[in-house]
Amino acid sequence: MVALTVLPALGQAIYFKDKISWRSSIPASEMVKVDQARSWGDVAIWVDARPEEEFTRDHVPGAILLNEDRWDALLPQLLSAWTPEKKIIVYCSSIGCNASREVAKKLREKVQLKDSAGQNCVFVLEGGWEGWLKGR
């Protein structure tokens, strides 16, 4: 019975070992709800991962634009505002968008932003911009 359960899982693990992962997965601990994010107040830096046109139309007050269209050009503005005491909240359009996850992942893995205790300081906003509008 155990073998019947384990064997397919092993097979799947071997099959998908070198396969490309197309979606950025993110643990629940790295997501943040609108209410909690708001409660962080000045400690929070809001990062808008949507395209520039959408950011220009409207965005969370004080948010910094950062997307993968012009990553290198946009990143310095965020880094100049960041200190290890700050928490970064990344959002994109809605619950279905993936841009905020990709930007958050890049900030964690490539830029390697961490708080002063060496813990994660980059969070993805649940519900994105639409969620923020609803909670406004």
Place this chain on the structure above:
Amino acid sequence: MKALLLTTTVITVSILSATARADLKWDKTTIEVRTGPNDQMAVAHFKYQNVGSSPVRFKEVKPACGCTTVQTQQDSVPVGEKGEITARLNIGDRTGAQEKTVTVETDDPMNPTTVLTIKAFIPQPFDVQPTFLFWQGGEAAKPKTITVRVLKEWEFPVRGIKANSSSWDFQTKIEKISKDEFKVEVLPEDTSRAISGTITIQPEDSTRKYVANLRVMGSGAATDLISNPSNPSTQGSEELLKNPFDEPAANSSPSP
């Protein structure tokens, strides 16, 4: 008699509307694209044919991401007609696996929504980490390291890398760890005041440049100190390390 005529008409109309069915058949709803190192766009052509017996009208064709644009050839697809929807993903500074969707809504009541998926793999020749080094104000002025790895998808040998600092406030030293790995050590001149800069890392024989941001934190944010790496006026030191397999390494800090 009238009732019979009405019933017959209703039945006939019902049968006709049931048989005159729209049916848009897609060749593929998911397309994988592998882009070249200099490509600006990943392009996918989603082909379709109306194999039904009535025209199909596109109500909306909407990409999920602003980074993707779509182009339709026609608003309405006559019976038997073929066509395609072209989706273009702007690569920008994206790397690795990217998945973007386009939602197509039609007036076909049986199949009103189709999700098209473009999966693009954008090869990244080098992995540079971290792309940000910082020192707290007053922290000991010790060097910190950026690692540059040549990834397996890059098929060409890398003889060496260049590290071009935007500011004399940061000294750099390159060390070759193996034929696929380099380390760039960065040392700030002073950690008692807020300074910032960038280092542009460029493997030899490659046009790709990687920017790492550097910052010594003072009492406040150093917003206006971030220099533009593309601005030649901010360019400072440069050093070059050749592959020791080809010739001896020239491994030195930049001289002011």
